[in-house]
């Protein structure tokens with residue numbers, strides 16, 4: 227065996243795109259810990275700690291909170307394959323790329339998909355939600371709380387209230403809000419919420435936290451048909467993670483260590499303090515963008531604190547701005563896509579990356595890239 231130092235040297239980037247976001251040094255340290263087997267009591271202890279800490283971030287007291295081995299899309303697919311049955315009707319609130327992905331997944335499950343559309347960057351009012359759900363009477367509704375393709379925040383309360391009044395389960399994507407903004411699963415009445423590790427939690431990509439309400443769990447237990455995916459079947463996963471600890475798959479142990487540490491950091495900081503940090507850095511960034519002459523795409527009251535979408539200024543080309551930021555400062559940001567292609571920049575101020583120092587760095591770099 228070779229005793230040489232690691233031969234791989236990755237470049238150091240400032241990750242200010244829509245994710246992955248910068249990883250906290252303590253999380254890197256956790257990933258260097260020796261791995262144990264996927265049936266080792268230590269692993270299950272780490273997993274139990276994760277479940278408790280995740281409930282804090284989700285804002286829930288659900289018993290059923292767990293982690294899917296896979297990225298945020300695996301969380302999305304878990305929600306869809308377990309809670310949307312073939313032939314059943316699902317209402318999707320469509321105002322961005324990730325609600326389109328939900329549509330695609332539900333369609334592949336052969337659900338009857340109905341969409342309420344809004345321009346990218348806008349959100350739905352409670353009255354629109356109520357009308358849509360009352361008219362369609364679906365078995366489930368799905369929406370994206372933090373739409374990373376547009377920078378808009380859709381509060382869940384109105385949608386969930388209307389859905390429950392008409393007996394539908396509520397699925398919410400909180401990939402870009404978890405750990406950076408209020409997710410409020412219990413207060414809003416969300417039945418299934420899923421997320422990813424690589425955004426406001428300050429962890430690498432690779433796991434998808436998910437939480438399920440007692441109501442949805444009852445529904446799942448009574449479900450007669452078998453979900454089309456074996457890997458994402460929550461009933462099988464429960465057997466592995468809960469008391470039976472029956473082998474299901476080989477969990478990515480180092481990622482569990484990473485998430486456990488990232489969540490411990492959230493707890494130490496305190497959720498309210500963490501939200502306040504994200505909000506104030508977002509506001510400082512938006513003020514700085516305004517002084518550079520950049521306008522925001524989303525109305526102030528609907529903006530994410532984690533992901534900012536300034537419009538590309540007249541006469542500038544987004545790709546050129548991004549190239550200059552990378553060449554001059556090793557800064558990664560992203561452009562818009564779909565209807566927002568070439569029209570907005572997508573700039574993340576999230577997790578470990580949300581700091582006054584990074585806001586200053588970003589503004590200085592943008593000023594010179596736009597010059």
Ligand SMILES: Cc1ncc(COP(=O)(O)O)c(C=O)c1O
Pocket residue numbers: 244245297298299300302324370372373374375399400401402422431
């Ligand atoms: C809102 C939202 N949902 C789902 C996903 C999919 O997550 P992943 O790329 O980790 O599979 C993303 C990724 O950016 C996202 O922003």
